[in-house]
Amino acid sequence: MTADNDKSVRIAVAGAGLIGQEHIKRVLATPGARLAAIVDPAPKAKEQANSLQVAWYPDLEVMLATDKPDGVVVGLPNPLHFQTGMQLVRHGVTMLMEKPVCDSVAEAIRFADAAEQANIPVLVGHHRRHSPLTQRAKAIIDSGRLGRITAVQGFCWFLKPRDYFEGKTAWRGQPGAGVLLLNLIHVIDDLRNLCGDIESVQAAASNAARGFPVEDTVGIILRYRNGAIGTLAISDAAAAPWNWEMTAGENRAFPRTDEACYFIAGMEGSLSVPRLELWSHGTDLSWWSPLRSERAAVPEQDPFTLQSTSDPLSNQMQHFCEVIRGTTKPLLDARGAARTLAATLAVKEAAATGQVVTLS
Numbered sequence: 001m002t003a004d005n006d007k008s009v010r011i012a013v014a015g016a017g018l019i020g021q022e023h024i025k026r027v028l029a030t031p032g033a034r035l036a037a038i039v040d041p042a043p044k045a046k047e048q049a050n051s052l053q054v055a056w057y058p059d060l061e062v063m064l065a066t067d068k069p070d071g072v073v074v075g076l077p078n079p080l081h082f083q084t085g086m087q088l089v090r091h092g093v094t095m096l097m098e099k100p101v102c103d104s105v106a107e108a109i110r111f112a113d114a115a116e117q118a119n120i121p122v123l124v125g126h127h128r129r130h131s132p133l134t135q136r137a138k139a140i141i142d143s144g145r146l147g148r149i150t151a152v153q154g155f156c157w158f159l160k161p162r163d164y165f166e167g168k169t170a171w172r173g174q175p176g177a178g179v180l181l182l183n184l185i186h187v188i189d190d191l192r193n194l195c196g197d198i199e200s201v202q203a204a205a206s207n208a209a210r211g212f213p214v215e216d217t218v219g220i221i222l223r224y225r226n227g228a229i230g231t232l233a234i235s236d237a238a239a240a241p242w243n244w245e246m247t248a249g250e251n252r253a254f255p256r257t258d259e260a261c262y263f264i265a266g267m268e269g270s271l272s273v274p275r276l277e278l279w280s281h282g283t284d285l286s287w288w289s290p291l292r293s294e295r296a297a298v299p300e301q302d303p304f305t306l307q308s309t310s311d312p313l314s315n316q317m318q319h320f321c322e323v324i325r326g327t328t329k330p331l332l333d334a335r336g337a338a339r340t341l342a343a344t345l346a347v348k349e350a351a352a353t354g355q356v357v358t359l360s
Contacts, residue, residue: 009324010036014060014084015075016045019098023073026317028052033321036069060084064091071324074098082107085122085334089114096320098125100185101337105345108338115334121323123316123330124337126189130315132300133248133274133308137264138194140271140296145278147268152195152222152230155261156187157238158246165212178214179236180205180348186244187234188347189332189340194273195264197225198343200358205351209237220347248274249301250308 011027013020016038027035037055038045049056057063060072064087073096074084082102088095089111101124102108115122128134141149165173172182192198200223205215216237222230241247241257249256260272269280276296281289300310322328332340339359346357 008032008034009070009321010034011071011073011320011324012037012039012063012069013073013075014039015077015098016040016042016048017075020073020075022313023075023096023317024048024052026311026314027073029314030317030321033317037063037067039063039072060087064093068093071095071320073320078103082111085111086114089118089120092118092120094121094123094324096123096125096316097334097337099189099337100341100344101334102341105338105342108334108341112334112338121326121330122334123320123323124332124334125316126186126193126332126337126340127312127316128186128190128244129193129331130312130319131248131250131274131308132298132310132315133250133276134190134193136276136296136298137271137273140276140278141194141264141266145269145280146264146266146271149195149224149226149228149264149266151265152191152224152228153263154187154191154230154232155240155242156183156232156234156244157240158236158243159239160236165210173210173212173214175213178212179216179234180218180344180351183236184218184234184347185340185344187232188344189337190244190262191222191230191232192340192343193332194262195224195226195228195230197339198346198359199223199225200356201343201346201350202356203347203351204354209235215351218347218351220350222343244274248308249305250310250312252307256305256307 011033013023027033035054038049039057039060041058046056071094072088075098085097102111202221203218205218207215209216217235220232241259242261244261245251245254246257247259247261260275262273264271271278277293279291279293301308323330342359346359350357
């Protein structure tokens, strides 16, 4: 990386849509980062670039030929991730690629291969990995406090309103959308991060709640490579608090509840996430002995409201700057993100076929 440690890294954002706007805000707010350009053909993107007094380009190739930045955030539509990622690899540019890393597993593996062969760092934007709550939970599990992990239970239940599927966003109820493709990848990456790689999946899906041609509710069985068995239920037609947004308190657009959405058990203890409540029999490992509980503290959480004072997207941007400088490796690279994508698409296949799908 050519960026000096004592200089701001120059970051361009490709794609000025909803997620692109979030990244633009974080670049502007991150110490040691400077917004170099906005890359998007839309007139509004050009207007925004002018108002921010940064360069504007209609496409990446024009920018790369004119003024190559230190890093690029790719917030383009999913079908463009592969070709854009390969383009940046050819130009030797470090990138933050929004999730999913690519549209297919085959593309994701080709992209990861190319990035590794060219020694180009790729950070993939599964931003919950940058949450202090997630990192504290992972530290507890990795410390061995729970012993050998045996069972995992995940919930992702929430209620999308009717207008979410109407008007210009009616596509959300059509093939190519659905709760699996729109929401599951976040949960799969959470569970992979905390509990390890997934070996095989089984699933059953239903569209009974709304009658759309895509699923609204899915039940999933996960077999982890470490031998643990997990169950996961996801539904966007469930009036319930057991989902990451409502339990973590990191996105203030959602009401906060003091609940958990993941439960991870081992032979020596169990943990609720993101509530971070630990349960254990102590030294007498028997169901006859009393269970004791404690709640792990997280400095980035208000002790009274339990609202998070840390923004994972901001943490991710700071991490990206460090990746650009070469002082750290990506928390999740293209290879790891390909495994998350593979497990997510395996659930879709298992639900469609009724078969056990084994991951390679």
